[in-house]
Amino acid sequence: MREIQIGGLVSFTTIDYPGKLAAVLFLVGCPLRCAYCSNPHLLNVGDGQYDQDKVFDWLQSRVGKLEAVVFSGGEALMQGPALIEYMRRVRELGFAIGLHTNGFYPDTLARAADVVDWIGLDYKATRTQYPRLVGQNVAHDHMMRSLDVWLSTGKDLEVRITCDPRFVSKMDLLEIANGLHDRGVRNFAVQKYVPHFEDSEHFTTQQQRDQFFTDENLRHAIDALFDSVIWRE
Numbered sequence: 001m002r003e004i005q006i007g008g009l010v011s012f013t014t015i016d017y018p019g020k021l022a023a024v025l026f027l028v029g030c031p032l033r034c035a036y037c038s039n040p041h042l043l044n045v046g047d048g049q050y051d052q053d054k055v056f057d058w059l060q061s062r063v064g065k066l067e068a069v070v071f072s073g074g075e076a077l078m079q080g081p082a083l084i085e086y087m088r089r090v091r092e093l094g095f096a097i098g099l100h101t102n103g104f105y106p107d108t109l110a111r112a113a114d115v116v117d118w119i120g121l122d123y124k125a126t127r128t129q130y131p132r133l134v135g136q137n138v139a140h141d142h143m144m145r146s147l148d149v150w151l152s153t154g155k156d157l158e159v160r161i162t163c164d165p166r167f168v169s170k171m172d173l174l175e176i177a178n179g180l181h182d183r184g185v186r187n188f189a190v191q192k193y194v195p196h197f198e199d200s201e202h203f204t205t206q207q208q209r210d211q212f213f214t215d216e217n218l219r220h221a222i223d224a225l226f227d228s229v230i231w232r233e
């Protein structure tokens with residue numbers, strides 16, 4: 001079986017898996033091209049810089065010190081069966097398995113469901129805005145199928161949205177939150193857009209980026225829809 005391609009690693013984090021000390025592995029390759037992507041070096045399919053066996057040995061040395069391993073990217077599910085097998089081995093070490101995903105591979109997510117304990121699912125924009133933001137016509141439909149796949153497992157998830165004002169309005173955010181509430185999502189995270197490039201194409205004002213966080217009425221309306229809402233500023 002093909003090895004997984006790991007392009008980056010965070011050895012310790014308290015914010016990438018709820019309530020657990022974790023390591024994060026960033027896998028290479030992504031089918032999307034989001035306008036605000038902060039990991040452009042991970043987008044193209046290719047060889048990772050880390051040997052999967054050496055990483056596994058290192059994870060073994062972290063047993064008792066860390067509680068979870070999160071697979072991120074890029075889009076980790078792009079690596080299919082090799083990823084699922086690797087997750088299974090890591091889980092057998094006693095770690096909880098987390099997955100950050102854009103939801104593009106609902107069928108692979110269904111196959112991974114028995115070895116993944118929690119997912120953070122990106123909900124990037126309304127269906128109308130999705131193609132402009134991610135460069136893919138079918139990504140919203142795939143993501144919604146992934147959401148339904150995961151909800152059917154009854155396992156924990158967080159749906160998160162990055163509020164890039166070029167693609168998301170306050171009305172969009174409320175519409176998305178209401179739709180997620182109606183589907184049964186209980187944990188939602190609203191993330192501030194942080195520009196990684198300073199050119200005119202990426203220009204937004206501080207006020208535009210802050211608007212989702214400074215509108216108390218909007219915050220209260222969204223807070224009321226979920227068990228927990230994290231406002232990541």
Ligand code: SF4
Nearest residue numbers: 030032034037074102
């Ligand atoms: S899904 Fe994530 S890794 Fe892929 S292009 Fe979008 S922001 Fe970048």
